[in-house]
Amino acid sequence: xxxxxxxxxxxxxxxxxxxxxxxxxxxxxxxxxxxxxxxxxxxxxxxxxxxxxxxxxxxxxxxxxxxxxxxxxxxxxxxxxxxxxxxxxxxxxxxxxxxxxxxxxxxxxxxxxxxxxxxxxxxxxxxxxxxxxxxxxxxxxxxxxxxxxxxxxxxxxxxxxxxxxxxxxxxxxxxxxxxxxxxxxxxxxxxxxxxxxxxxxxxxxxxxxxxxxxxxxxxxxxxxxxxxxxxxxxxxxxxxxxxxxxxxxxxxxxxxxxxxxxxxxxxxxxxxxxxxxxxxxxxxxxxxxxxxxxxxxxxxxxxxxxxxxxxxxxxxxxxx
Amino acid sequence: xxxxxxxxxxxxxxxxxxxxxxxxxxxxxxxxxxxxxxxxxxxxxxxxxxxxxxxxxxxxxxxxxxxxxxxxxxxxxxxxxxxxxxxxxxxxxxxxxxxxxxxxxxxxxxxxxxxxxxxxxxxxxxxxxxxxxxxxxxxxxxxxxxxxxxxxxxxxxxxxxxxxxxxxxxxxxxxxxxxxxxxxxxxxxxxxxxxxxxxxxxxxxxxxxxxxxxxxxxxxxxxxxxxxxxxxxxxxxxxxxxxxxxxxxxxxxxxxxxxxxxxxxxxxxxxxxxxxxxxxxxx
Ligand SMILES: Cc1ncc(C[n+]2csc(CCOP(=O)(O)OP(=O)(O)O)c2C)c(N)n1
Ligand SMILES: [Mg+2]
Numbered sequence: 131x132x133x134x135x136x137x138x139x140x141x142x143x144x145x146x147x148x149x150x151x152x153x154x155x156x157x158x159x160x161x162x163x164x165x166x167x168x169x170x171x172x173x174x175x176x177x178x179x180x181x182x183x184x185x186x187x188x189x190x191x192x193x194x195x196x197x198x199x200x201x202x203x204x205x206x207x208x209x210x211x212x213x214x215x216x217x218x219x220x221x222x223x224x225x226x227x228x229x230x231x232x233x234x235x236x237x238x239x240x241x242x243x244x245x246x247x248x249x250x251x252x253x254x255x256x257x258x259x260x261x262x263x264x265x266x267x268x269x270x271x272x273x274x275x276x277x278x279x280x281x282x283x284x285x286x287x288x289x290x291x292x293x294x295x296x297x298x299x300x301x302x303x304x305x306x307x308x309x310x311x312x313x314x315x316x317x318x319x320x321x322x323x324x325x326x327x328x329x330x331x332x333x334x335x336x337x338x339x340x341x342x343x344x345x346x347x348x349x350x351x352x353x354x355x356x357x358x359x360x361x362x363x364x365x366x367x368x369x370x371x372x373x374x375x376x377x378x379x380x381x382x383x384x385x386x387x388x389x390x391x392x393x394x395x396x397x398x399x400x401x402x403x404x405x406x407x408x409x410x411x412x413x414x415x416x417x418x419x420x421x422x423x424x425x426x427x428x429x430x431x432x433x434x435x436x437x438x439x440x441x442x443x444x445x446x447x448x449x450x
Numbered sequence: 451x452x453x454x455x456x457x458x459x460x461x462x463x464x465x466x467x468x469x470x471x472x473x474x475x476x477x478x479x480x481x482x483x484x485x486x487x488x489x490x491x492x493x494x495x496x497x498x499x500x501x502x503x504x505x506x507x508x509x510x511x512x513x514x515x516x517x518x519x520x521x522x523x524x525x526x527x528x529x530x531x532x533x534x535x536x537x538x539x540x541x542x543x544x545x546x547x548x549x550x551x552x553x554x555x556x557x558x559x560x561x562x563x564x565x566x567x568x569x570x571x572x573x574x575x576x577x578x579x580x581x582x583x584x585x586x587x588x589x590x591x592x593x594x595x596x597x598x599x600x601x602x603x604x605x606x607x608x609x610x611x612x613x614x615x616x617x618x619x620x621x622x623x624x625x626x627x628x629x630x631x632x633x634x635x636x637x638x639x640x641x642x643x644x645x646x647x648x649x650x651x652x653x654x655x656x657x658x659x660x661x662x663x664x665x666x667x668x669x670x671x672x673x674x675x676x677x678x679x680x681x682x683x684x685x686x687x688x689x690x691x692x693x694x695x696x697x698x699x700x701x702x703x704x705x706x707x708x709x710x711x712x713x714x715x716x717x718x719x720x721x722x723x724x725x726x727x728x729x730x731x732x733x
Contacts, residue, residue, distance in 0.1 A: 185588065206566050234568045235567045237567075
């Protein structure tokens with residue numbers, strides 16, 4: 131039995147490749163774009179840029195704190211640094227450096243974080259950061275972006291090169307459906323309503339946007355019409371889009387590859403409790419670390435796939 | 451800026467010391483010890499060495515630029531910035547007060563001219579200076595980047611990440627200075643966490659090390675900084691080991707960590723100012 135999906139795909143790719151390709155294109159467009167990486171150039175897909183612009187690329191060795199500081203210094207000199215490493219080492223390891231030298235100092239630094247979340251897979255919990263969105267969204271001045279597929283990640287990478295200010299860009303490792311258009315315009319802070327619905331809203335970010343698209347089709351088979359909204363920008367959050375949708379549907383689900391504590395769902399709850407109290411159910415990791423496994427196995431075990439979004443939607447509906 | 455005589459520069463140092471003491475006294479908070487010890491360095495740098503423009507631009511293109519990594523020396527830095535024309539001297543009286551541009555530790559948020567990065571959390575400045583130096587290289591800007599760190603600050607691991615990087619990437623348009631006063635908050639560095647042979651450490655990391663043995667003597671600081679400048683552009687980053695005395699200029703403050711972060715009371719202030727002649731006019 132095949133589902134009647136509103137978005138489909140013919141190809142899968144990792145979102146980090148969307149970043150790498152967007153980064154190269156941004157470098158071609160703007161000579162001020164420079165890159166840094168802490169011994170993970172291949173993993174971050176920064177190699178093509180390095181090859182084409184060797185004088186604008188800096189290998190820092192395994193020294194993330196130093197990389198963040200150097201990025202701030204390059205930004206002072208008018209450069210637009212893209213500093214790449216795994217999401218864990220791009221946030222928790224260097225929180226104070228980002229806080230003082232980037233966010234508080236208002237530096238035009240792009241923190242590019244790959245291998246975020248459970249879908250990093252077999253490397254396990256040491257590398258599976260599930261707290262990064264929370265840490266980054268708490269920082270004043272910081273823009274936080276978590277795109278959903280190769281195309282959206284590429285578009286986001288190009289967009290942040292043109293935006294002036296500190297940005298945290300989160301992407302991942304697994305091969306993932308490419309279901310958004312190649313020619314999309316990425317508007318920072320503007321949520322994208324992907325599917326219209328009337329019964330419940332699913333707010334999803336990152337890899338879980340695809341799971342939300344699948345969940346919508348599953349719900350529709352049962353006569354439930356879900357609205358799917360792609361929240362690629364966690365901060366600044368598109369409050370107007372959130373309220374407009376929930377005023378119509380009356381209840382919502384948040385879906386993210388992140389701790390429930392401090393994640394997208396928390397931000398949405400804040401908006402709803404202030405302006406339009408409504409039932410909200412959370413799909414996210416519930417106060418635990420991850421473990422080794424394949425991405426699909428992990429999403430299932432930790433309750434982050436389409437089936438779990440369907441269950442959450444039904445719980446939300448029951449509370450209306 | 452026209453070059454000043456050693457006597458004039460010394461007078462400015464005395465005034466800087468008065469400014470620092472009066473500033474921390476006024477709010478009964480802040481750090482007098484290290485800026486008293488770095489007065490000669492600050493004044494030699496801003497009034498003699500830097501090719502800079504007090505008409506401040508963040509990117510510092512075509513200018514020498516300075517970063518203060520040990521942000522708790524803010525009172526001294528603010529004084530030298532004001533005295534060299536970055537902002538009105540009268541603004542020094544707002545130090546550490548509500549709505550001031552002169553935050554407890556340096557910040558860019560309030561747009562105080564002369565400041566390009568926040569500091570206060572130790573260990574980050576050398577990395578920032580490296581980035582700024584590399585931006586200059588990309589732009590083929592032949593001016594220099596200066597940075598001051600504390601000796602206790604060198605206990606932070608990030609400093610050594612930056613030290614390794616600087617030599618590997620041949621960042622030779624950078625002059626870093628260590629305020630080698632042998633003191634930190636809890637006591638002498640030798641007792642807290644011995645830095646051992648600093649010269650050998652920096653040399654082992656691939657740096658050119660320039661010792662300035664009389665860090666509180668204007669003539670020797672000027673000569674030392676000239677020498678450092680001559681060492682740039684030769685493929686190696688340059689480090690000044692600046693031997694200073696914490697609290698220099700006030701007999702009861704000199705040479706002890708006790709004045710790292712304690713302001714003088716009224717009586718102590720009067721006694722200290724009695725040892726430092728007002729030369730350029732108090733703020
Ligand atoms: C990361 C960090 N840890 C601790 C402190 C608190 N602190 C402020 S100054 C200082 C001592 C620094 O020693 P040194 O660099 O030698 O400066 P000095 O005491 O000579 O002024 C400490 C521990 C800080 N500001 N930043
Ligand atoms: Mg010291």
